[in-house]
Amino acid sequence: AQTVTQSQPEMSVQEAETVTLSCTYDTSESDYYLFWYKQPPSRQMILVIRQEAYKQQNATENRFSVNFQKAAKSFSLKISDSQLGDAAMYFCAYRTTSGSRLTFxxxxxLTVNP
Amino acid sequence: EPEVTQTPSHQVTQMGQEVILRCVPISNHLYFYWYRQILGQKVEFLVSFYNNEISEKSEIFDDQFSVERPDGSNFTLKIRSTKLEDSAMYFCASSAQTLSNQPQHFGDGTRLSIL
Structure with a gap:
């Protein structure tokens, strides 16, 4: 069974600084998808960034980028130039290419300090 | 931007009662999901639904649970006889496709409290 682990329950960053959130996963699959979702307080989870395992290039979306290390089964999220609106719960998630379920x-x- | 909407935001129910959680997925989406998050635990997959039938379910999704798309817009989760351990936040999600990198879009959740 696939598992996803985020070893940092809480992180904080100063506004305008950079922060990296860690995620590791365990799978025997060779192809799969990885996602980072953001959940602001009392709001819905929204997709931040996605990565296909077959792509070697790390995904980037504006200030958000990932460091995908397939051999190490690591998928960290880097937030550059942190803003107050980045404060939220961040979830890493995995999905196989053959199934529909997300494993979180x-x-x-994440707290952003002014 | 279109959103997944869930009602109610908070449901309080006596143990043993039936409860129905409602969701309106994004209108052109074809795949629907329910997840739950017990307080302090991970978000867990319950079920996915496509073309009026369950396409995948987890071991949590036992005979107490059922899903339905009763009228072409709503997607519901029914818990037949609630137990204390069913207390959790329940999230509905939808996607345009499932076996691709297309993301699942989530609602705000319904907090279910069983007394």
Whole structure:
């Protein structure tokens, strides 16, 4: 069974600084998808960034980028130039290419300090 | 931007009662999902639904649970006889496709409290 682990329950960053959130996963599949979702307080989870395992190039979306290390089964999220609106719970998630379920990590609560 | 909407935002029910959680997925989406998050635990997959039938379900999704798309717009989760351990946040999601990198779009969730 696939598992996803986020070892940092809480992280904090100063506004305008850079922060990296960690995620590791365990799978025997060779092809799969990885996602980072953001959940602001009392709001819905929204997709931040996605990565296909067959792509070697790391995904980037504006200030958000990932460091995907397939051999190490690591998928960290880097947030550059952090803004107050980035404060949220961040979930790492995994999905196989043959199934529909997302497997989530525990979540990391990010605080952005002004 | 279109959103997944869930009602109610908070449901309080006596143990043993039936409860129905409602969701309106994004209108052109064809795949629908339910997840739950017990307080302090991970978000867990319950079920996925396509073309009026369950396409995948987890071991959590036992005979107490059922899903339905009763009228072409709503997607419901029914818990037949609630137990204390059913207390959780329930999230509905939808996607345009499933076996691709297309993301699942989530609602705000319904907090279910069983007394």
């Amino acid at each position: 990590g525990e979540g990391t609560q």
